[in-house]
Amino acid sequence: xxxxxxxxxxxxxxxxxxxxxxxxxxxxxxxxxxxxxxxxxxxxxxxxxxxxxxxxxxxxxxxxxxxxxxxxxxxxxxxxxxxxxxxxxxxxxxxxxxxxxxxxxxxxxxxxxxxxxxxxxxxxxxxxxxxxxxxxxxxxxxxxxxxxxxxxxxxxxxxxxxxxxxxxxxxxxxxxxxxxxxxxxxxxxxxxxxxxxxxxxxxxxxxxxxxxxxxxxxxxxxxxxxxxxxxxxxxxxxxxxxxxxxxxxxxxxxxx
Numbered sequence: 299x300x301x302x303x304x305x306x307x308x309x310x311x312x313x314x315x316x317x318x319x320x321x322x323x324x325x326x327x328x329x330x331x332x333x334x335x336x337x338x339x340x341x342x343x344x345x346x347x348x349x350x351x352x353x354x355x356x357x358x359x360x361x362x363x364x365x366x367x368x369x370x371x372x373x374x375x376x377x378x379x380x381x382x383x384x385x386x387x388x389x390x391x392x393x394x395x396x397x398x399x400x401x402x403x404x405x406x407x408x409x410x411x412x413x414x415x416x417x418x419x420x421x422x423x424x425x426x427x428x429x430x431x432x433x434x435x436x437x438x439x440x441x442x443x444x445x446x447x448x449x450x451x452x453x454x455x456x457x458x459x460x461x462x463x464x465x466x467x468x469x470x471x472x473x474x475x476x477x478x479x480x481x482x483x484x485x486x487x488x489x490x491x492x493x494x495x496x497x498x499x500x501x502x503x504x505x506x507x508x509x510x511x512x513x514x515x516x517x518x519x520x521x522x523x524x525x526x527x528x529x530x531x532x533x534x535x536x537x538x539x540x541x542x543x544x545x546x547x548x549x550x551x552x553x554x
Contacts, residue, residue, distance in 0.1 A: 383457075407421065
């Protein structure tokens with residue numbers, strides 16, 4: 299068991315991790331300029347104070363603060379795990395800076411919502427310190443999966459997954475808003491539930507192949523759908539994006 303883990307960022311995710319680590323008997327030093335440390339967490343005045351001499355540093359603040367946190371708190375010999383949802387390029391930049399300073403870096407992607415799971419949330423780690431992070435956290439109840447490769451690969455997997463899940467969520471939200479405005483939300487909700495429940499491997503092939511094969515017709519269909527949403531007073535963010543993508547697919551098919 300490590301002597302000390304530093305947690306930078308004590309919001310929803312970082313706060314949950316800090317509490318679970320304290321409960322596991324770990325000494326936790328925390329820093330967050332906006333969120334007070336919970337009971338059992340040793341409050342510090344800066345990233346450097348929290349990270350100094352720690353066996354593991356968990357940076358769990360935000361993508362916009364990831365670089366400044368590392369620059370402020372990193373010291374030679376540190377094991378730095380960046381858990382922020384940042385781009386693969388940002389993760390590689392952080393890893394390069396850590397290497398320059400003689401520290402070991404891990405890109406850790408949180409792969410599910412933290413509330414209700416805390417430290418047990420599934421995580422994917424890549425980069426030089428990925429194995430070390432798993433070796434430290436997993437005996438404490440964490441679920442860190444190590445994937446071979448450079449920093450940035452874990453972030454890439456997470457964000458690719460996000461394109462699907464968040465895009466799907468956006469489409470469902472927009473469609474149900476429009477159906478509510480049209481007075482048939484329950485009807486459409488049943489259709490959405492039925493399609494999701496029946497989905498299998500063939501569903502993915504049908505969605506992709508159909509988008510290419512019927513791109514011209516579907517462009518016209520989604521143009522009409524976007525116009526309908528406007529008539530209903532609902533923003534057509536997803537409908538117009540789908541229309542534009544289908545138009546590009548149709549053009550690509552015509553040129554090939």
